[in-house]
Amino acid sequence: MGMAGSLTHDILKGPPPPPVEHGWGGGDGSEHRGSSRRASFTGLLVLIAATTMVFAALTSAFVVRRGMSDDWTSLPKPPVLFVNTAVLLLSSIVLDISRRALKAGNRSQFNFWWTLATALGIAFLVGQAYAWEQLKVAGFFVATNPASSFFYVLTAAHAFHLLGGVSALVYVDVQALRLRLGPAKRTAIDVTAIFWHFLDGLWVYLMVLLYVWG
Amino acid sequence: MSSPAHAAHQAPQGFIRKYVFSMDHKVIGIQYYFLGLFSVFVGMTLSLLMRFHMVNPTLAVPWFAKIWPTAAAGGIMTPELYLSLMTMHGTIMVFFVLTTVPQSGFGNYFLPIQIGAEDMAFPVLNMLSFWTTFLALGIMIAAFFVEGGAPLSGWTAYPPLSAAGRITGPGEGMGQNLWILSIAVFCGASLMGAINFIATLVDLRCKGMTLMRMPLTCWTWLVTAILGLLGFAVLLAAGVLLLLDRTVGTSFFLPAGLMINDKIITTHRGGSPLLWQHLFWFFGHPEVYIAILPGMGVTSQLLSTFSRKPIFGYKAMVYAILSIGFLGFLVWGHHMFMSGMNPYSAMAFATLTMCIGVPSAIKTFNWIGTLWNGKIHFTTAMLFALGFVSLFVTGGVSGIFLGQPALDLYFHDTYFVVGHFHMIMGVAAIFGMFAGTFYWFPKMFGRMMNETLGKIHFYCTFVGVYAIFTPMHFLGMVGNPRRYADFTNVEYLAGVIPIHSFMTWAAYFTAGAQILFVINLFWSMKKGPTAPENPWNSTTLEWSVPSPPPFDNFAGEHPVVNHGPYEYSVPGAPNDFIMQTDPPEVHSHS
Numbered sequence: 131m132g133m134a135g136s137l138t139h140d141i142l143k144g145p146p147p148p149p150v151e152h153g154w155g156g157g158d159g160s161e162h163r164g165s166s167r168r169a170s171f172t173g174l175l176v177l178i179a180a181t182t183m184v185f186a187a188l189t190s191a192f193v194v195r196r197g198m199s200d201d202w203t204s205l206p207k208p209p210v211l212f213v214n215t216a217v218l219l220l221s222s223i224v225l226d227i228s229r230r231a232l233k234a235g236n237r238s239q240f241n242f243w244w245t246l247a248t249a250l251g252i253a254f255l256v257g258q259a260y261a262w263e264q265l266k267v268a269g270f271f272v273a274t275n276p277a278s279s280f281f282y283v284l285t286a287a288h289a290f291h292l293l294g295g296v297s298a299l300v301y302v303d304v305q306a307l308r309l310r311l312g313p314a315k316r317t318a319i320d321v322t323a324i325f326w327h328f329l330d331g332l333w334v335y336l337m338v339l340l341y342v343w344g
Numbered sequence: 345m346s347s348p349a350h351a352a353h354q355a356p357q358g359f360i361r362k363y364v365f366s367m368d369h370k371v372i373g374i375q376y377y378f379l380g381l382f383s384v385f386v387g388m389t390l391s392l393l394m395r396f397h398m399v400n401p402t403l404a405v406p407w408f409a410k411i412w413p414t415a416a417a418g419g420i421m422t423p424e425l426y427l428s429l430m431t432m433h434g435t436i437m438v439f440f441v442l443t444t445v446p447q448s449g450f451g452n453y454f455l456p457i458q459i460g461a462e463d464m465a466f467p468v469l470n471m472l473s474f475w476t477t478f479l480a481l482g483i484m485i486a487a488f489f490v491e492g493g494a495p496l497s498g499w500t501a502y503p504p505l506s507a508a509g510r511i512t513g514p515g516e517g518m519g520q521n522l523w524i525l526s527i528a529v530f531c532g533a534s535l536m537g538a539i540n541f542i543a544t545l546v547d548l549r550c551k552g553m554t555l556m557r558m559p560l561t562c563w564t565w566l567v568t569a570i571l572g573l574l575g576f577a578v579l580l581a582a583g584v585l586l587l588l589d590r591t592v593g594t595s596f597f598l599p600a601g602l603m604i605n606d607k608i609i610t611t612h613r614g615g616s617p618l619l620w621q622h623l624f625w626f627f628g629h630p631e632v633y634i635a636i637l638p639g640m641g642v643t644s645q646l647l648s649t650f651s652r653k654p655i656f657g658y659k660a661m662v663y664a665i666l667s668i669g670f671l672g673f674l675v676w677g678h679h680m681f682m683s684g685m686n687p688y689s690a691m692a693f694a695t696l697t698m699c700i701g702v703p704s705a706i707k708t709f710n711w712i713g714t715l716w717n718g719k720i721h722f723t724t725a726m727l728f729a730l731g732f733v734s735l736f737v738t739g740g741v742s743g744i745f746l747g748q749p750a751l752d753l754y755f756h757d758t759y760f761v762v763g764h765f766h767m768i769m770g771v772a773a774i775f776g777m778f779a780g781t782f783y784w785f786p787k788m789f790g791r792m793m794n795e796t797l798g799k800i801h802f803y804c805t806f807v808g809v810y811a812i813f814t815p816m817h818f819l820g821m822v823g824n825p826r827r828y829a830d831f832t833n834v835e836y837l838a839g840v841i842p843i844h845s846f847m848t849w850a851a852y853f854t855a856g857a858q859i860l861f862v863i864n865l866f867w868s869m870k871k872g873p874t875a876p877e878n879p880w881n882s883t884t885l886e887w888s889v890p891s892p893p894p895f896d897n898f899a900g901e902h903p904v905v906n907h908g909p910y911e912y913s914v915p916g917a918p919n920d921f922i923m924q925t926d927p928p929e930v931h932s933h934s
Binding site for chain 2: 166168169170172173176177179180181182183184185186187188190191194195198199200201202272273276279283287
């Protein structure tokens, strides 16, 4: 797709000349009722923007709450978090191995790697639950002190989003194993993978935040 | 290419799939509209009860005692009941009327048609977002019926009042929890809506529908969706923290040493009520534009159509919409001048606030420029659009006063603010909705509304709202505080009680006038004369299809756009309007 019809082009250069044969609008003449592949990516970007805002708001609350008070005591973080981080990073890598396999036309490879990535995603959630359990045993609850409050809120908010991501992974996996990966499902694969990488990056960010200031 | 896809997408036949759990953007738009209509009457009833109490604070009303056996024992409202009415009035009006109807109602119905699409990008998500909004409304209404009743902390839910729990008053128990839950659910619904609006507008525009050929309504719906997306995400995060303070005992917003109702609170420490204010207003200020921007879009569309002139400065209008949206995120602090913020920050927020005056003035200037020398058709829709401009200016001018920290310190907790935000955010946006209703009703329901009844309704409402809200500015200057349930025995306010009476009578009158609207709406749906395809000789795509449009809007055709949205009275053209879909050889401005 050329520049014409894009937001920046239209704003800077004004409307292009009247179209003769090709559409200048954003859509393909909207020939399909419902979602097109491009709309799915736009929707994904919007979702990522909203998720970013949720965590930006929580981060600003974190920074303000920590800076304004004298009752912040650093939380001893369970070391299993590093294992979880590794598992999540690995799941992203495996997911992309899987997409490459599909691109190369190797469906059984795709199924294997995708299933593995899904399992790693679920393993991350189990690991997070284990981390909470350890904190509980050590006597740190949600309301114990502001550091523990934010730890639970941030990790739970992330886990909540990850739960959505895992559902999407499972959905694609089921479709793949039932040999129902038509072209329309390719969009689902790409959208799911990108969202998963985003959640992965978000977790790395949260690790830095929690370890540096938490 | 189109025929198999078209055949696969026949309209659903069953009642449930067609009208209840519909995925058709048009049906969903109408569902949102009626959800808003229900909500506006709930909200209006609450305001009438408040106005009644204000001027009859000691009058025992037996049926009050029947509705609220404890909160209005003996038929006299307690101040707490008054506060709960105020909270619910504000909340229902802001979220379920001002946010819902202009964007989700009209936007859902007309955005896809105006850009030549068959539907929203994600129809299932669209259906989900309506029913999620419905659920949110149900939870909100349920707050009336739980023990202690509805919450007291206003639509802004400031802690400590909103965070410390039942001890702060009735309604601050389960009522406040339901309030937060409802708002959180509403945030989810808004996010789903924003995804759909943005993806549809970016990716489903038809051939020839460049961004700079979009009707201004589409621009406002786009920017509103972006504001909602960024704002509601922050409100959601803040709401979760508030709920944790209330239920789990965290201290995000509650400081140590609070004394509430003669009891010292020992369970919380270290939190900051100001943190809530920052998070809330980061959402809350863009929310003002969420309410008003679609009204601006409708007004632009109507002023151009009914002046039979192109909109004055189309591009300037687009840039103004974009800059209002952008600046809207930088001025939240002007709601917090009273909070003891650093005067330097106050100055920065004040300066940025004044900056918003620039794009707002550009819009007003261009509206007047559009009217200048036009052949103005005073239809009811046009009258409401003109009313919008009037109210926008009136409400905007008082905003310039409130944007000054020095003046705001005096005005902030007075009726001046109530007058200001009702004019600009409340009534102006409502006028935008009325304008949209009279303009688009023929397309939505295939029948015309009654113009005579519509005009009577307009004049009564226009005079009525000015009569209600103009005196509030004077009350504010006198120092009449807001949020108080009763001013009897306040010596310095004795002189303004007659003004309060006048406002209350004006409110009764204005509310009564709305019956005319309801009659017109429902009567016209059944009995109005059949609407032609393009009753107003408008140019945009929705007027190129039957009234009401078929299931997939264009009956399997793919519209091609060759013209800008407002080509009226083009010299040399056979008609005084050129449809966007007219062939390119028709003489055009460019």
